[in-house]
Amino acid sequence: MRGNLAEGNDFQAQMGLSLEKVSFVWPSGTKALDKCSFKIPRPGLWMLVGSNGSGKSTLFRLISGMLIADSGSFECGLKPALMFQNPDHQLLLPSCASDLLLSLPKNLTSDQRRNRIKKVLEQVGLQDMESRPIHTLSGGQKQRLALAGALASEANLLLLDEPTALLDPLSQKKVLEIVQHLCSRPVNPMTALWITHRLEELEYADGAARMELGKVGKWHSGHLLSKRLKPLAGRRV
Ligand SMILES: Nc1ncnc2c1ncn2[C@@H]1O[C@H](COP(=O)(O)OP(=O)(O)O)[C@@H](O)[C@H]1O
Numbered sequence: 001m002r003g004n005l006a007e008g009n010d011f012q013a014q015m016g017l018s019l020e021k022v023s024f025v026w027p028s029g030t031k032a033l034d035k036c037s038f039k040i041p042r043p044g045l046w047m048l049v050g051s052n053g054s055g056k057s058t059l060f061r062l063i064s065g066m067l068i069a070d071s072g073s074f075e076c077g078l079k080p081a082l083m084f085q086n087p088d089h090q091l092l093l094p095s096c097a098s099d100l101l102l103s104l105p106k107n108l109t110s111d112q113r114r115n116r117i118k119k120v121l122e123q124v125g126l127q128d129m130e131s132r133p134i135h136t137l138s139g140g141q142k143q144r145l146a147l148a149g150a151l152a153s154e155a156n157l158l159l160l161d162e163p164t165a166l167l168d169p170l171s172q173k174k175v176l177e178i179v180q181h182l183c184s185r186p187v188n189p190m191t192a193l194w195i196t197h198r199l200e201e202l203e204y205a206d207g208a209a210r211m212e213l214g215k216v217g218k219w220h221s222g223h224l225l226s227k228r229l230k231p232l233a234g235r236r237v
């Protein structure tokens, strides 16, 4: 696992993200989170793997403030942004720039807005695409635009729910590399929590854990978890 201790200490002091025995039961009676405890130790790319129904999406809704835990303690000093499998579910306006405008803080001048949009498009490899109609973008470009929206909103915690599940291998690699870069930059590194079923993605992680029956297990290196889960590949782990 990468990163250094001093960075981790600063991160904890700002209250990165920590859950202690958090439980959540849906009104239907399904217990989706069961005394779930984990901490993100420092900024970086952290991945979760878990079978369907293990509580991953419920966990993301809770972290992003859409749900309140029934019990346990939850602390998050980071500003979250959610990204889903299908970017069509979150891109709303016709052009790249108009969509990003929705995510910008409200108090900016028009120059600041223009500059910010230019910068976040560059950060995701979509430079000069301000006026491109969204329907002309590939799936991977749309996913990168969704990522630019998260950057425009000044989020520092990316919650990515299988963001590459619908992408071809090249677009998948590009999204992985961009998120990895954002999470390892020397100034203001982002924190990403990335759900995946594609074991090869674990190689990009700073740490990876398995989610089972509403609980998150211990962090391992992505390489180790991938090796352990390979025998189960083919089944949804
Ligand atoms: N809106 C909902 N209402 C009732 N039960 C739900 C709802 N969303 C998820 N669940 C249930 O909660 C459990 C965890 O689901 P989820 O968090 O979506 O898991 P995952 O994302 O790991 O597949 C499952 O048993 C699922 O059926």
Ligand SMILES: [Mg+2]
Pocket (backbone or CB within 6 Å): 056, 057, 058, 161
């Ligand atoms: Mg899910």
